[in-house]
Amino acid sequence: MYVLKGSRLYSTGGGCCEALVYRIHGDPSKVVQLENMDLPSIGAKDVLVKMLAAPINPADINMIQGTHAILPDFPAVGGNEGVAEVVELGSQVESLKVGDWIIPKDAGQGTWRTAAVMAEEDVISLPNDIPLLCAATLGVNPCTAFRMLADFRDLKPGDTVIQNASNSGVGQAVIQIAAARGIKTINVVRDRPEFTQLSDRLKAMGASHVIKEETLRRPENSRTCPRPKLALNGVGGKSATELLSQLQFGGCMVTYGGMAKQPVTVPVGAFIFKNVELRGIFVTQWKKDHSDDGAFRGMLDELCSLVRQGKLTAPGYTEVSLQDYRTALNSAMQPFISSKQVLSFDPFWSK
Incomplete structure (x- = not known):
């Protein structure tokens, strides 16, 4: 025993x-x-x-x-x-x-x-x-955020990423990792009584913009932020469609979750006129594919370094x-x- x-x-x-x-x-x-x-x-x-x-x-x-x-x-x-x-x-x-x-x-x-x-x-x-x-x-949400920011578009300081589910574990990790790399984030959240407190908290983590879903839907607000190269979707349904509408030409939307339990619907025009790319990520499979090549170890080391620097909590x-x-x-x-x-x-x- x-x-x-x-x-x-x-x-x-x-x-x-x-x-x-x-x-x-x-x-x-x-x-x-x-x-x-x-x-x-x-x-x-x-x-x-x-x-x-x-x-x-x-x-x-x-x-x-x-x-x-x-x-x-x-x-x-x-x-x-x-x-x-x-x-x-x-x-x-x-x-x-x-x-x-x-x-x-x-x-x-x-x-x-x-x-x-x-x-x-x-x-x-x-x-x-x-x-x-x-x-x-460390092993799930920050790894998912890290891979999405690294594997789908060559993001440089000053580039923009838009995401929903911004207050989730993945969303918070995206904000912090992106901020550490000089990447701007547009963070979409549902309206709530404590929206101002939530916005302040996410901005303290490094969020560039925090906006309500309703705000994103208004045509007059569609160009208030730089067009993002990358959209990160953890919700699905209308929320995902609205993220797509914000992407620049040739942008990519990566889906990692479906909290709304609704399918991702893509307007035909997004493919024809904006040449958007839709991708998915399953970080468990990524870990299996890279468990022995040093990439997993390197990712954890980089994440731990951000933790020590106070840039990832x-x-x-x-x-x-x-x-x-x-x-x-x-x-x-x-x-x-x-x-x-x-x-x-x-x-x-x-x-």
Whole structure:
């Protein structure tokens, strides 16, 4: 079994952890259960880790609901992202040491648990001199933002990007990474009573412009900002169509999400007269394609450098204990939320 001494986990052979498990697809707040789960023995190329923090992302919810492209076998542990500390090494592990922080390379490994045995090849290390919550939320949203800004148009300082879902985790990362590169951002958000406060917060992160969806629809406001080369769509439906209308000739719209659950509709004229390009991104597939060529490592190093410089921060979050998972899941399923739910395992490790 595994025993806890202070904040360290020690192996004595066998063992279990606490985990959020689901055995059927459905409403996450109903099908997910907090259970004790057996841990496998540590293989020669495995590491035993204790989870430190793990967010609840839309993709996690979709996997539990059964609507995601990746569906793990049952019983499944929820969570695709999070940061853990290595506490024990298999005899042939070479790239890691005890005390290292790691994040999963790929989705589907199940991060909503207090401890796990993971293959060395399935994780990648992070420096432990960055804030814990930045580390826990680095592997999905900032990576998606980084790739969208890097892979679809050759953006130079002074160029403009437009996006919807600007207050999402990806949206906030886009604002900060773009600002660090001297790229202007037009950030579209839904109207709300606290619009002024939200606008001020996004501008403090580096947003060039923050506008309401209704403002973007008005013809007299269509040329108030420089025509963007790139549009980033996390919503779909009319919102995506309106982003397209703002693009310069030869511009590109990249879709990474569909919070409105509506298709992307493109006017014929956008193709004929503006020569726009429509692309999609699935960062999980990108990670699989580049897990061994150094590109993933290089991207994480650059993101961590921005964190150290104070140019990239964690999104607004609410820290919750594992035992409060139902409240966290219900909050995470609310549309257009401003606070990411992050499971913290400190209560477990302080037992």
